[in-house]
Amino acid sequence: MRKLVLVIGVCIAGLLPVAAGEEERFPPRPDWQPDFSISNDQVLERMIYYLDDGADIVVFEHGTAVVLPAGLTDADASGFAVKTLSLIFNAHPDFNPLNMDDGNILVAYNHPAYNVVISAFADQHIKTIKARHLEALATDEVLIGPDGANKFNEFGMKALYGRTFMFMDAADPKIALLYRHGGPAE
Numbered sequence: 001m002r003k004l005v006l007v008i009g010v011c012i013a014g015l016l017p018v019a020a021g022e023e024e025r026f027p028p029r030p031d032w033q034p035d036f037s038i039s040n041d042q043v044l045e046r047m048i049y050y051l052d053d054g055a056d057i058v059v060f061e062h063g064t065a066v067v068l069p070a071g072l073t074d075a076d077a078s079g080f081a082v083k084t085l086s087l088i089f090n091a092h093p094d095f096n097p098l099n100m101d102d103g104n105i106l107v108a109y110n111h112p113a114y115n116v117v118i119s120a121f122a123d124q125h126i127k128t129i130k131a132r133h134l135e136a137l138a139t140d141e142v143l144i145g146p147d148g149a150n151k152f153n154e155f156g157m158k159a160l161y162g163r164t165f166m167f168m169d170a171a172d173p174k175i176a177l178l179y180r181h182g183g184p185a186e
Helices: 002-015 040-050 074-089 119-124 126-136 154-171
Strands: 057-060 065-067 095-099 105-109 113-117 175-179
Touching: 040 057, 040 065, 040 113, 040 175, 057 074, 065 074, 074 113, 074 154, 074 175, 095 154, 105 154, 113 119, 113 154, 119 126, 119 154, 126 154
Parallel strands: none
Antiparallel strands: 057 065, 057 175, 065 113, 095 105, 105 113
16 A cells, blocks of 8 residues: 555656756756866767778767768757757667776767777776765766666766766757868867
8 A cells, every 4th residue: 555655656756846946857857967087089089080080070068079971061960969859858868887998987878879988098087986976866867877876986986077078968968079080070
C-alpha cells in the first residue's frame, strides 16, 4: 500500500504547477556552467585526430563538436549541427564517455556530437570538478552506475564536466569553427 501511495504522490507532483519564484527548466539542464575549458582549437585538433581527418566538423562556442555527413554546404552544415544539438538537448541527453588512446575522454551522444575532456587540463581543475560534478547533472537527473545512484569515480566526474558544455552550446548554439577535412579551419 505504501508503494502505491508513493507512486500516486510522485504522479500528482508531476502535474502540479511550478511554485512561485521557481524557474521551470525545460529541457532539463545542469546548474553548473564551468568557467574553465580547453580552447576550441584543442577540441578541433583532437577531433581531427580521432577521426583520422576523415570528416567535416563544426565546433560550437563552448567546445561541442558535431561530425557532419559528407557533402554539406556551409549553410546545410550549420543547420545540421544546430539540429543535432537540439535532438540531444530536447530528448534525454544519453551520453557515453570513452577512454581514448591518447589518455583523454571523448563524451559521445546518441547523435554525432562530442565533447573532448583533455585529461591533463581536467587534472589541473580536478578539485573543482570533484566539488561540483553533481551540479553537472541535468535537472532531476539520476544516473545509475556500478557504485549506485549518482555516485561517480573520477572518470565519471570528468565526463559529467565535459557534458556540461553540450548543454551550454545547445541552449545557445553559436558556431565557432567549421572545419573541412583535409584543410584548415574556417
